[in-house]
Amino acid sequence: MMKTEDFNYELPARFIAQQPAEPRDHSKLMLMKRGTTHIAHRYFYELIDCLSPGDLIVVNQTRVIPARFYGSKIPGGGKVEILLLNKKTDETWECLIGGKNQQGTKIQVQEGPLAQVVDVLPGSRRLLRFAEPIECFYRQAGHVPLPPYIHAYQGDPERYQTVYNHVPGSAAAPTAGLHFTEGLMAGLKQKGLNFAEITLHVGLDTFAPVTESDPHTHQIHTEWCELNAQTAALINETKANGKRVIAIGTTTVRTLETAAQASEGNLVQPFAGNTGLFILPGYSFKIVDAMVTNFHLPKSTLLMLVSAFTGKQQILQAYETAKANDYRFFSFGDAMFLY
Secondary structure, three states: OOOHHHHOOOOOHHHEOOOOOOOHHHOEEEEEOOOOOOEEEEEHHHHHHHOOOOOEEEEEOEEEOOOEEEEEEEOOOOEEEEEEEEEOOOOEEEEEEOOOOOOOOEEEEOOOOEEEEEEEOOOOEEEEEEOOOHHHHHHHHOEOOOOOOOOOOOOOHHHHOOOOOOEEEEOOOOHHHHHOOHHHHHHHHHHOOEEEEEEEOOOHHHHOEOOOOOHHHOOOOOEEEEEOHHHHHHHHHHHHOOOOEEEEOHHHHHHHHHHHHHOOOOOOOOEEEEEOOOOOOOOOOOOOOEEEEEOOOOOEHHHHHHHHHHOHHHHHHHHHHHHHOOOOEOOOOOEEEEO
16 A cells, blocks of 8 residues: 655755755756666756757746735734735635734734734634735735745845746746756757746645655645646647657646646647646656656655656655765755656
């Protein structure tokens, strides 16, 4: 029986990247052929040598919003940190709020509007109603939330965005895309590679480990995603021509495979809506032929996804090889190309 502990590994803190590579495409890139233990070591800018004209690169065009706000309770003045999660209406958001905040609690957002807790959700989640749309205060009051394991970064917040971001909505970056530069993308297009875009707004639950002993009993988070008609047509054309669909990141994988499951026949069709797809070993991939991905947290749904693509033992062995070769892990870390 599959166990969550099967996806655990030891990672000393020194391997967790606190600063991104500069330039972006000078991060390390591990090449790994699916179902084998064959590994090669490159730099990300050498990805161009791994792809062929006519292959389709699919990226997630989401943008991380400045979702962290600070405020004070009224009355009393107790300090409060607010993290936006999911927008419900123009003025109402599901949020993470530190401390005990009961229904009716009022919070004055620093340099922002008044807010009130209108519903108490499980854990630290609360439904907040803002007196004005909080998006109007992104620039003056919002802060881009970095993952909880990044403690030392003091650089430009735009470095935690992909160069191709267009659609605001994520609480975390689709980090496999952080390695691309505009120059590398131009080189790939010049070689004859095609690009397509999907949107999946990443939630903070992406960092949460699976706590159940049996991963099949884990209630995976849902995220909103969209695959439009233009991208669907490019995927179908690529497949018809015998070329590969290359997913950049697990968020792209999840969107592509969700659309495939919702489609009828052999052609992928447009899709928009929430996905609760949980990809575990044994899953049969329908669209994705290869993927670029970072190194993931132990016992995470993302580690389980890449294990489904390549093989659990192969992935865990590759992670040990990565540590032996001083690869950097997680959001600001290095990448893998699984093909």
